[in-house]
Amino acid sequence: MELTTFWFILIAVLWAGYFLLEGFDFGVGILLPVLGRDDRSRRLAINTIGPVWDGNEVWLIVAGGATFAAFPEWYATLFSGFFLPLLLILVALIVRGVAFEYRHKRESARWKQGWDLCIFWGSLVPAILWGVAFGNIVRGVPIDAQHEYVGGFVNLLNPYALLGGLTTLALFTLHGAVFLALKTDGPMRAEAGRLATRLALAAVPIAAGFLAWTAITDPDDWGIALSVLAALTLLASVQLTRIRREGWAFTATAATIVLAVAALFTTLFPNVMPSTLDPANSLTVLNASSTPYTLKVMTWVAVLFTPLVLLYQAWTYWVFRKRLKLSDIPA
Template structure:
């Protein structure tokens, strides 16, 4: 296998890891206001329980995105330059949303004030919904082709970004991440929070099956190849199993199914790109290809040795983290706030 193809696969794997792991983080944040609204007496505890399910993981999961961006810059500089220059505004919005989300998660419990926590909850929710939608729209726009000229510059991106296919891509990723998060909450919690999460997942699963199934078939028929039929089939089976397992309240198997579904959907998008990395809708000859956008063979060789050494270490460490924090969380594990009533900041 040529190094350029190998690094295309590795970058696809990094984004796959990011969407699979950060996907349920987004889902947890997206669902926070819905899972904590039934009981007013312990609504804050329920939200804290929900948020604590991703407490040990969310910042580590974001490392996959940082690594993917760095690898993209080093291995395919032309791909990196064209993508980030053409989609600078939606990518900037994702960055701002991730910053707000991180700050809100870290500082939510620093002040014992109802209004403070409510504002932080808004930051978490908005900071989860925006990336969940925009990532799908960006990747759908890239797969369908953007207006790239002979100088490898994107002339106009908005017509492609707001096309029906791209909008459906954004809705699809939002639904998949929300479902992934609901199943994860059900897997990691007990009591009334788990019951809410199971109900939410049961309602979301059939909707996600229809919407994501439509997007997957559109992708396959319009941009896919014989190879990507495999990923389309795996994603379809994963969603079908999710519908069945959520109905049976088997959240462990349902989480494996959503995990596989998100991974297969990501593989479908990258598989539909290859051998291009950014197809041109103006002229196929102006498309950025794996070979044309790659770094020198020496650079790729050095990167390969570095990845061979560092990647297993990072994956083993992250796997160990998930094993250590595998226990379920309930409302009873959450201590009361310091103040019995709302405290006011002076």
């Protein structure tokens, strides 16, 4: 396998891991006003992701760093052309992280409600904009012969990309509801399970529509197969949630997200950023990559350190695997 292909696959894995793990974080934040009827229930919801949310964001940092090092042309065009949406995502993530740390600093109800609102918006905005960004990456954007993005912000708000934003919003919210049903016990577990079933009624047609549009616009045998598998696992999660098999339901929603990301990257390959002006202007794994020596050094670093990171994060989830209930939250 060529190193350029290897790093394209690795970056796809990093983004899939980020959406899988940060996805339920976003979902919990979005559902905070719905399932958090009082301060104790909101604290219960936040505590389910408290030990892991910052570790989940490491996947984003690594994905961005890997893109910068392996495909600098892709990184430069992406971050210059998508500057405003990526800035909004960054600001939302910062506000959300500060809210997690500051909401308990004072006992004032108004103080906590303000930070809870920051958690909600700090989860909602990235959940939508990540889908918009990746929708544009797969669909293609206006790139000139110098590999510069020559469109504006309005170009990014096309119907396909907006449907991508709705898809990530629906999937992440459903993923968060299933996670809360898995990680809590008592009334919140039951309520999160019922809510997940209702959310699936919206998530299934939205996600199916987006994946079908992708398959029709840019047909790829492997991409279509992965999209079908993603649809099947999403339907399985609905049934598993109904019978209160939360562990398997969470596995199914996780598989849906990973398979959907895999379908998008499979459809995209060998491009990393298609041009809608002229296919010759498209960025590919070859013309956007670093030198072979750089990729070789990076590969050795990834082989040595990636397993250690995965083992540490797996150990973290194992330590905090216990279900939480309201009695665990002091008044």
